[in-house]
Amino acid sequence: MSELVLQGIVEGPLLGVNARIGGSAVVLGADPAALATLITVAGGARAPRRGHALLDGGVLHASPELRRVTATLHAEESLPALVRVSDSVGAILAARGERRDARGWLEEVGLAAFGARRSRDLDASERRTLLLALALTHPSPRLLALYEPLAVGWGLGEDFVRRGVARALGAGAVVVVATRSLDDARSLGGEPWLLQHGVLTNVPNAPLGSLPDADQTFVVETRDARQLTAALARDPAVRGVRWNEAHAPDTVLVFGSDTERLASAVVRVLAEESLGVQSLGLAPAPIESLVAASVPAPQPHPYGAPLAAPFPPHVPLGAPPPAAPAPTAPAPPDQSVTMPAAFVDPTRPPGGGS
Amino acid sequence: MTTALGARLARGGLSARRTFVAAGLGFVTVELASLIERSREPAYAADRALLGPTLGVVVPLVCYALFEAVYGRERPGALVDPLGRHGADRRLLSLGVNGTVALACSVASACFASLAAVGARGFHDSALVADFTASLWGGALTGAAYAGLFAVASLFGRRGRIAALVLDWVLGSGAGMFALVWPRAHARNLFGGEPVLEGSQAFAALVLALLAVSGVGVAAARGTR
Numbered sequence: 001m002s003e004l005v006l007q008g009i010v011e012g013p014l015l016g017v018n019a020r021i022g023g024s025a026v027v028l029g030a031d032p033a034a035l036a037t038l039i040t041v042a043g044g045a046r047a048p049r050r051g052h053a054l055l056d057g058g059v060l061h062a063s064p065e066l067r068r069v070t071a072t073l074h075a076e077e078s079l080p081a082l083v084r085v086s087d088s089v090g091a092i093l094a095a096r097g098e099r100r101d102a103r104g105w106l107e108e109v110g111l112a113a114f115g116a117r118r119s120r121d122l123d124a125s126e127r128r129t130l131l132l133a134l135a136l137t138h139p140s141p142r143l144l145a146l147y148e149p150l151a152v153g154w155g156l157g158e159d160f161v162r163r164g165v166a167r168a169l170g171a172g173a174v175v176v177v178a179t180r181s182l183d184d185a186r187s188l189g190g191e192p193w194l195l196q197h198g199v200l201t202n203v204p205n206a207p208l209g210s211l212p213d214a215d216q217t218f219v220v221e222t223r224d225a226r227q228l229t230a231a232l233a234r235d236p237a238v239r240g241v242r243w244n245e246a247h248a249p250d251t252v253l254v255f256g257s258d259t260e261r262l263a264s265a266v267v268r269v270l271a272e273e274s275l276g277v278q279s280l281g282l283a284p285a286p287i288e289s290l291v292a293a294s295v296p297a298p299q300p301h302p303y304g305a306p307l308a309a310p311f312p313p314h315v316p317l318g319a320p321p322p323a324a325p326a327p328t329a330p331a332p333p334d335q336s337v338t339m340p341a342a343f344v345d346p347t348r349p350p351g352g353g354s
Numbered sequence: 355m356t357t358a359l360g361a362r363l364a365r366g367g368l369s370a371r372r373t374f375v376a377a378g379l380g381f382v383t384v385e386l387a388s389l390i391e392r393s394r395e396p397a398y399a400a401d402r403a404l405l406g407p408t409l410g411v412v413v414p415l416v417c418y419a420l421f422e423a424v425y426g427r428e429r430p431g432a433l434v435d436p437l438g439r440h441g442a443d444r445r446l447l448s449l450g451v452n453g454t455v456a457l458a459c460s461v462a463s464a465c466f467a468s469l470a471a472v473g474a475r476g477f478h479d480s481a482l483v484a485d486f487t488a489s490l491w492g493g494a495l496t497g498a499a500y501a502g503l504f505a506v507a508s509l510f511g512r513r514g515r516i517a518a519l520v521l522d523w524v525l526g527s528g529a530g531m532f533a534l535v536w537p538r539a540h541a542r543n544l545f546g547g548e549p550v551l552e553g554s555q556a557f558a559a560l561v562l563a564l565l566a567v568s569g570v571g572v573a574a575a576r577g578t579r
Binding site for chain 2: 043044045047061062063064065067068069070072078079080081082083087088091092094095096097
């Protein structure tokens with residue numbers, strides 16, 4: 001079994017990453033630049049400003065032999081400056097020591113249509129698809145480092161990714177997946193790590209499989225948002241409702257602690273009030289809920305102890321705020337939520353809603 | 355194997371249309387200049403055509419254009435990294451890339467110099483064969499030296515190459531200490547012009563060869579494996 005060691009890595013948004021990873025690891029974080037940099041550095045494509053990425057004790061960036069057994073997918077991919085895609089794929093296969101026909105390989109992975117195209121004509125998504133396929137079909141990887149492998153969006157299915165990851169793990173490789181999505185992390189599995197404020201933290205107890213119920217949020221798109229908000233405010237299953245009339249007049253976020261009761265409440269109100277609905281769905285849980293649930297162990301910080309809250313918490317688009325107790329201060333003036341009663345579950349003590 | 359991959363990368367850039375346009379313009383310029391010089395004063399036509407427009411303008415500009423076609427505005431890392439991250443040795447890739455461009459610069463410069471000699475002499479001149487041969491290897495050496503210069507300058511991107519071109523123009527036109535490291539000065543000496551620091555033509559040939567080898571070597575050694 002191989003081992004990846006990240007020693008005091010400082011590079012761009014990474015402010016001192018230390019980790020020892022064997023087997024499969026899934027790195028969660030809200031900052032895409034930090035995740036992308038982590039994969040680039042951990043895969044040996046770039047030397048960090050400080051620190052080292054070591055694979056089985058060897059410095060990855062300085063060792064062609066180790067890079068040859070490393071398969072990576074970056075946030076932004078580029079192909080070798082050769083005219084045809086098949087030429088570029090052939091050069092990559094040759095660089096990692098494989099004597100295979102590029103066109104045959106492209107057919108094998110279902111990307112034969114790319115072969116005759118010019119390398120520079122592939123768009124970013126197609127390039128990532130191609131490089132993901134190359135990474136997952138590496139014959140003998142010792143490190144697989146992937147940035148958002150389930151977000152390539154072209155041709156390759158989730159099963160292809162899962163099979164490739166399982167095959168690499170079976171061959172004793174280290175697998176590091178960086179993602180912003182809890183759903184993707186759950187789907188791919190692996191030991192959870194959290195990359196936050198430039199520091200990587202092991203969160204072995206993070207509830208990837210069952211997130212706290214308090215984080216469940218339904219996103220309802222309806223033209224009758226005002227009526228829906230008013231009606232839901234009376235429902236005991238609803239802990240809070242957010243509606244921004246100015247910026248998203250057709251979107252209502254409904255928070256609650258019990259998914260089943262929350263879904264029933266939303267559907268019942270829509271039926272009782274005869275409200276039209278365009279879409280209804282469960283919002284992905286924000287990464288902050290993982291932070292709150294896992295309570296990571298403190299880590300040494302390269303520039304001294306970090307501030308208690310150096311940056312405001314990241315809130316993904318369409319997601320509710322972190323599951324912390326709601327502030328008692330009045331809403332800021334730019335928020336157009338006008339029904340304070342709708343925010344608080346009457347069955348809860350004051351200040352417990354969102 | 356890795357060096358061959360580097361050579362393929364360079365060929366990919368050199369096969370672009372603008373490379374052939376630059377070479378074609380160079381040939382036309384050299385041929386016209388040679389014919390004009392021959393029509394004005396046949397006795398000095400070869401010297402003037404070689405030392406003036408051919409080695410002074412066309413050879414450096416075409417060598418610059420060849421590097422531009424391969425590297426563009428990027429630094430060498432951008433060219434070799436897409437293969438380096440998959441296990442290719444970046445130094446050997448760089449050696450392959452710059453070696454191939456140096457070969458292209460040599461061939462192009464040899465063709466320009468020999469074409470200038472033929473155009474200025476005419477096919478009935480008794481000194482044609484001697485001049486043609488000398489221009490062929492002298493031109494090749496000059497092209498290789500420019501390749502060495504631009505290989506090192508490319509470590510600093512396009513700005514580095516432009517700076518090298520301008521400095522070669524300014525400092526290489528002299529014959530003193532400052533002219534010592536510029537191909538223009540030694541190419542001029544090699545083709546019978548003013549020597550640098552009173553050096554011989556053999557010295558000029560040696561310096562040009564050293565510039566070529568050390569330039570390509572330094573450019574490769576500067577990268578990480």
